[in-house]
């Protein structure tokens with residue numbers, strides 16, 4: 001990857017959904033660049049296409065047209081299985097409702113993405129242990145999601161997202177289902193990951209308070225981006 | 235292994251649902267096995283029958299007898315060594331539930347059936363007693379008959395109460411031989427009929443024909459039937475095995491029905507199992523989408539579903555196969571009168587395992603393919 005090239009390059013991106021016989025345009029001629037190591041918050045009214053944009057960047061959905069490069073790779077050119085491998089290697093996911101496997105313990109949930117790597121069992125255990133310590137849950141290893149609070153579950157989910165050391169972490173309303181205190185903890189954690197590990201973070205949020213954790217705010221409205229970056233914290 | 239852990243824990247998520255499904259599988263695979271064994275038992279008699287004996291019967295139907303004077307003419311045919319008479323008696327011992335075969339036979343019947351082993355002393359005792367009878371070991375054990383006992387039968391084809399004295403108990407030449415029948419003197423039956431029902435006397439149910447070489451069975455059978463062509467009672471002669479199979483063929487519809495029912499049971503449980511798997515897979519749509527988001531391939535998701543289905547079917551089917559010996563002996567206890575040989579074959583056990591596997595695959599295939607195919611963004615939306 002070229003040093004000077006932005007980590008995410010989006011040019012003239014279009015995405016529409018077909019609903020019934022109708023075509024509903026969601027993203028209309030979107031262009032955006034995100035530098036490596038940035039923490040960007042994506043805001044906008046409900047239905048403006050924030051999740052759609054995030055999903056395209058993270059490679060779980062495909063645009064109709066336009067250029068989409070992430071980490072120097074044109075991901076629109078990848079096949080389904082190539083995309084799956086690419087996601088496993090480079091992207092960490094955090095969801096609004098945590099999306100943990102209910103039958104797996106916190107430890108096993110965090111171990112899950114490592115099963116797709118070549119790491120040995122011992123190496124995996126070490127990585128999982130470390131990551132759970134970073135999110136402050138090493139005393140909850142053996143707990144099942146149902147035995148954890150929402151904030152704790154989200155921290156397990158963040159551990160799962162970063163355990164593979166991804167270049168990009170995408171989070172779709174990670175605090176949307178949390179109370180203020182838990183939300184603050186989760187946001188502090190994301191900020192630390194961004195500061196200390198240099199993980200590029202793209203976070204969709206409705207919450208202005210949450211958006212303040214980011215370094216940059218991008219506003220999406222009616223399928224159009226307000227491109228000017230807003231400095232939120234120093 | 236991680237996958238196994240996931241499969242087992244997923245299977246145990248809804249304990250009640252899984253438990254009920256396992257019970258359903260257990261019952262269905264067990265029922266299938268028992269019905270298959272019933273069919274086997276039906277044919278077991280014919281398999282024990284010999285190819286070295288011919289049976290000559292009335293060509294129209296077994297129900298109609300043959301004239302007594304045929305015996306001498308059959309004996310005169312080249313290659314025939316002996317001819318024995320046998321008439322189905324069809325008496326009731328105490329209650330119709332206690333069904334067993336009774337034949338009125340001539341003494342040389344025993345020479346034609348070397349698989350029935352009788353001591354010389356008992357044979358002589360039987361020959362001396364006009365009202366004497368012989369019972370097989372299995373029959374004697376079942377009702378506690380001993381030599382010297384009086385065995386009363388209520389006639390159905392030949393009315394009246396008949397009393398016989400057990401003069402001997404014959405054994406099977408090997409453990410597989412069925413010795414669940416009773417024989418008495420054909421002459422005694424005939425003399426009684428001469429007095430009470432003249433028009434029914436001097437008639438023989440079937441002739442059992444001993445032949446020199448089993449190879450010549452077809453030509454001798456043809457010669458016998460040719461002898462009586464165009465006579466009042468035409469004959470049909472075939473090997474004992476063919477005769478037995480023909481006897482079974484009369485019940486072919488019943489056998490076919492039992493077979494069909496056994497497979498219908500499997501199809502029904504297949505539908506139940508498919509429903510269980512479809513329900514589970516639908517509930518977990520978001521989880522499967524999450525796994526795919528993390529980079530797991532559709533094949534992994536499909537394997538999770540197939541594995542869970544296989545685990546449940548292995549449990550249900552395994553329990554059924556393990557329970558087969560007990561179920562079979564219980565079944566034999568209640569219905570053994572009709573199925574003297576009721577043994578679970580290895581083929582039946584293999585078929586049961588195959589059915590369990592087929593159920594597992596059939597139930598998992600649609601949910602597995604569907605879960606593998608569902609688009610991630612749609613799947614993630616399935617969350618509550």
Ligand SMILES: Nc1ncnc2c1ncn2[C@@H]1O[C@H](COP(=O)(O)OP(=O)(O)OP(=O)(O)O)[C@@H](O)[C@H]1O
Nearest residue numbers: 017018019024026045046047048049050051052053
């Ligand atoms: N799979 C789909 N099929 C049809 N329409 C869709 C689909 N996904 C999203 N849409 C539509 O696209 C538009 C943008 O959806 P998206 O989920 O990206 O919005 P959002 O900005 O994330 O909203 P929210 O803040 O409520 O999460 C909406 O009008 C939505 O109804």
Ligand SMILES: [Mg+2]
Nearest residue numbers: 050051052172
């Ligand atoms: Mg959204």
